[in-house]
Amino acid sequence: MKISKKIVLIGHFGVGKSSLIRRFVEDTFSEDYKVTIGVHVLKKEVTIPETNDDITLVIWDLEGNDDITNTRPSYLIGTNGFLYVFDMTRPTTYEKLEFDLNYIKERYPNIPMRVIGNKKDLVTNEFIKQNKDVFGRFVDFYTSAKSGKNVDDVFSNLAQALLKEAKK
Amino acid sequence: MLEQYKKEHSQSVNQYIIVQLDGTVVESDDVIFPKIVGKNISTIHPFFESIHDALKENNKRHIFSCIHLTNTNNQTIITDVIIKTFDGKKLPLIVILDLTVHYNNYQTTAQVRNESVINSQILELKNEYLQEKEAFKNTFIANFSHELRDPLTGILTFSDILKKTNLSDEQLNYLKVIDSSSNYLKQLIEDILDISKIEAGKLELVIKPFNIRELLEDIKNVFTIKAQQKDLELITNFNDNLPEIIGGDALRLRQVLSNLLENAIKFTEVGTITFNVSLNQIRAQKASIHFQIIDTGIGIPKEKTEDIFTSFTQLNNAQVYKGAGLGLAIAKHLVSLTHSKISVDSTVGEGSTFSTNINFVLDHSYKNIPKTKEKTSRPKSDKKYSILLVEDSEITQLSILKILASKGNYFLDIVTKGEDVIPRIENSEFDLVLMDIKLPNSFGDEITKLIRKMPEREHKKVPVIALTARVMKDDLKRYKKAGINDVIKKPFNEDALMSKIEEYLK
Numbered sequence: 081m082k083i084s085k086k087i088v089l090i091g092h093f094g095v096g097k098s099s100l101i102r103r104f105v106e107d108t109f110s111e112d113y114k115v116t117i118g119v120h121v122l123k124k125e126v127t128i129p130e131t132n133d134d135i136t137l138v139i140w141d142l143e144g145n146d147d148i149t150n151t152r153p154s155y156l157i158g159t160n161g162f163l164y165v166f167d168m169t170r171p172t173t174y175e176k177l178e179f180d181l182n183y184i185k186e187r188y189p190n191i192p193m194r195v196i197g198n199k200k201d202l203v204t205n206e207f208i209k210q211n212k213d214v215f216g217r218f219v220d221f222y223t224s225a226k227s228g229k230n231v232d233d234v235f236s237n238l239a240q241a242l243l244k245e246a247k248k
Numbered sequence: 249m250l251e252q253y254k255k256e257h258s259q260s261v262n263q264y265i266i267v268q269l270d271g272t273v274v275e276s277d278d279v280i281f282p283k284i285v286g287k288n289i290s291t292i293h294p295f296f297e298s299i300h301d302a303l304k305e306n307n308k309r310h311i312f313s314c315i316h317l318t319n320t321n322n323q324t325i326i327t328d329v330i331i332k333t334f335d336g337k338k339l340p341l342i343v344i345l346d347l348t349v350h351y352n353n354y355q356t357t358a359q360v361r362n363e364s365v366i367n368s369q370i371l372e373l374k375n376e377y378l379q380e381k382e383a384f385k386n387t388f389i390a391n392f393s394h395e396l397r398d399p400l401t402g403i404l405t406f407s408d409i410l411k412k413t414n415l416s417d418e419q420l421n422y423l424k425v426i427d428s429s430s431n432y433l434k435q436l437i438e439d440i441l442d443i444s445k446i447e448a449g450k451l452e453l454v455i456k457p458f459n460i461r462e463l464l465e466d467i468k469n470v471f472t473i474k475a476q477q478k479d480l481e482l483i484t485n486f487n488d489n490l491p492e493i494i495g496g497d498a499l500r501l502r503q504v505l506s507n508l509l510e511n512a513i514k515f516t517e518v519g520t521i522t523f524n525v526s527l528n529q530i531r532a533q534k535a536s537i538h539f540q541i542i543d544t545g546i547g548i549p550k551e552k553t554e555d556i557f558t559s560f561t562q563l564n565n566a567q568v569y570k571g572a573g574l575g576l577a578i579a580k581h582l583v584s585l586t587h588s589k590i591s592v593d594s595t596v597g598e599g600s601t602f603s604t605n606i607n608f609v610l611d612h613s614y615k616n617i618p619k620t621k622e623k624t625s626r627p628k629s630d631k632k633y634s635i636l637l638v639e640d641s642e643i644t645q646l647s648i649l650k651i652l653a654s655k656g657n658y659f660l661d662i663v664t665k666g667e668d669v670i671p672r673i674e675n676s677e678f679d680l681v682l683m684d685i686k687l688p689n690s691f692g693d694e695i696t697k698l699i700r701k702m703p704e705r706e707h708k709k710v711p712v713i714a715l716t717a718r719v720m721k722d723d724l725k726r727y728k729k730a731g732i733n734d735v736i737k738k739p740f741n742e743d744a745l746m747s748k749i750e751e752y753l754k
Binding site: 121 | 297359
């Protein structure tokens, strides 16, 4: 089975969405921060080892926004999966996490979503424990685009969910 | 002609593409992506792959702004893409508008804005972290100093008691060393606490009328002796036109002047210390007074004159001159609380001059204030008084026990736990309670609240004096609110303890 699915990375600016995609698609990382305006679209084919299925992920890297309600609706047309990314070192990027996630779930109720706490290389496990009230409730993956930690796993996990949906 | 001009000068680059419902390009004007007729639009860029379904909708118009595409020269172009579908009779139209120049300008603005927001958020976090660190440091200093006070009270009290016993000259000399060392340690603790209060912004001046001439004479007497001990001469010039009673914080003024004089004596080996005080001016119920301290000491290099006011700083002299380097830092901060500054003029090898102008309140009603505070009452010498001491430190218990025992007319009852206080008061009649504030599992101010709620009048009205090192403004407010009558600051000596006790005994 070979299918193509659109996934959208969403979250505040500077949280590392573009870096995660670059790490996943090109396996590179840059310390320099370049603001994303509008949308960059890239794609990568993923093979799910368990089923040997191929899936092409068309990845939309959206410009960061500190208010999710300002996201342009046209960018979200035809979305099959969401990756919500925040920066664990900047509380402003996850202060409204619950609101943001509910906002997406209400508008796209059956679309799979994974929540990512990025920049894991900059925080300790102790810090994550201290913030378990937020992180523990919502976060699916702690990633580091810099080290590559968990990056492939996030995309692969979402790809599997999309395949499962497609096979229903 | 207009159409001709438009053709020649228009900078917009737009491509129009007609596609079938499955995405196959039927017609294209090849402006941005050439030679695409017959190909599927999805092969041009992944963007078109994910909007494929929109082509099948009827009578819809979608605008996708600021889409990054890659042209045939492998260059990134930033475009708006419009997809227009019709009612099924006409094929869908895709319009690609190349707005790279426009969006690149926006990119620059967004870059500056986002970087600035992120940097300010990071700075805010760093600031919060530093404040937490600072608060931790101040709490640590306060707790540590508090822990030092109990043993220090023991040393000071028992030195006093020991002095009154039969000692040989040699033993008395040893005792003097213990006395002077513990007093120095006490001063160090006071200074460290003051610095931590200043840095936490918790030190405030208490403005009250006081007699400045009496204060200056008092300082003169203390420092004349200190100067003589180093074979130095203290010359004082207190101007005759100084007002007598002024409003200010006498305690802190004494501290500033003492620190400056202490510093002058410390760094002068030969010569004189001159202490000048004069009236600058009187204006709008304010008196500006000029203080100047001139020494003939080692002097300060010009480039270091600011450093001497920094906490824990001594200019390469730490090996020769003892001290934590806090005196001038405290003086500077205290003077700054009066919106003034200390200036220093110095020549290495010749000496230094420290000067400051401080404003004081000048109120005519101050003239009615008595020169010295007179004690209102003294306890009757033949009466026996019963005192309850609530204190967990054995050293402090023993110190107070020894002092009161030496007076002969006090019964002392001691409890060490907060929960034992109320039952003990219920079963006895105390004339006074001495209350430690930080007890195991309870606080003296909370216990006092319970005392004030006791049903029997003679119990709830008993005077309570706190014994504590915690005497910041907020602490004092809390004690007062809890019903504590007065405070004896730790470490204390016999005089400080007895004068407070006698004040509250009838």
